Amino acid sequence: MKKTYLMTPGPTPIPPSVLLSMAQPIIHHRTEEFEQVFAEVRQGLKYLFQTEADVLSICSSGTGAMEAAVVNLLSPGDRVITVNGGKFGQRWTQICQSYGVSVDELFVKRGQPVDPDVVASRLANGDRYSAVFTTFSETSTGVAHDIGALAKIVSAYPETVLVVDAITALGVIDIPMDDWRIDVLVTGSQKALMLPPGLAFIALSDKAWGKVENSRLPKYYFDLKKELKMQQKNQSAYTPAISLLIGLREVLKMIREERLECLFLRHKTLAKALREAICALGLDLFAPTSPSDALTAVKVPDGIDGKKLVKHMSQKYGVTIAGGQDELKGNIFRIAHLGYLGHFDLITAVSALEMTLRDLGHPVTLGKGVAAAQDILG
């Protein structure tokens, strides 16, 4: 037998009580029983999103909610800004371009956060932009962008909305959607929400709903006006992912019990402990300036094969982490610390990393990273 540990930035481990809740016999969705579940879920999502707005649940992975944002806000001929700080920022560009939207892409050096002043000066250049699309926690690089600053800048433009992919940020980092005046906030189920993949979520400000009224891009399944009408009646336009929503009810109960401030502190502490461990081992962080509390990206040390490191750690020690993506393949590895994870999951991951580095011939003092993490966690 080999016990396994999932330390990737999605999917993430699922708590046993959530798994059990989803294993119950399926119920029908056009019933009062389902409506009761959905009513609780809708309340819990508002708490998590820190918003008075409706949070819509969509049956798709996170990218579906990203696409829903684009097709419901925009019209042919619209011009937008996208922040491309990695694979997921680039996805905004790709979705917008697929629908013929004119995109001014801000390319951000990998491992760095976007400079809010650059966004401010692009917006001030006289062009009319319908939206700024950005990522919060750029999962491909481990960077957290300063969304509070971006929201302050964008909210001064009445015709421009700020759309934030918080797919690995929501439930990890404090995101007061209403207070910061974020217009659209998107997430998915398989990250901090501790569920299997298959659900995505999107909340819109009044300003964003105003744009939805005038949007002329084509849409059918992802028609948010249709969804809003149904979801306000605790129903959905099409067959919902019933079992996932039942699991979500359980997750949201756990989150309420933990309380948001403790949830954010837990993630902050785990992230700090891992960063200290990495530095104690003499390794370099890929995103030292503005690291995300959801995951830590680490440069693969010279002389080590990055793909082999990830494979060895999984096959020999049962600890699954993620490698680099696209141009970062082989150059970085990523250890996630979001969702249903505690202190000893992190210590296990650091310990497995030390043993893997030793096996691959990298000089390492076993226990040095673990001790550094323990100092933070104890």
Ligand SMILES: Cc1ncc(COP(=O)(O)O)c(C=O)c1O
């Ligand atoms: C920041 C971010 N955006 C978008 C996505 C895409 O989400 P999905 O794979 O659920 O469609 C991911 C997935 O890892 C992500 O981390």
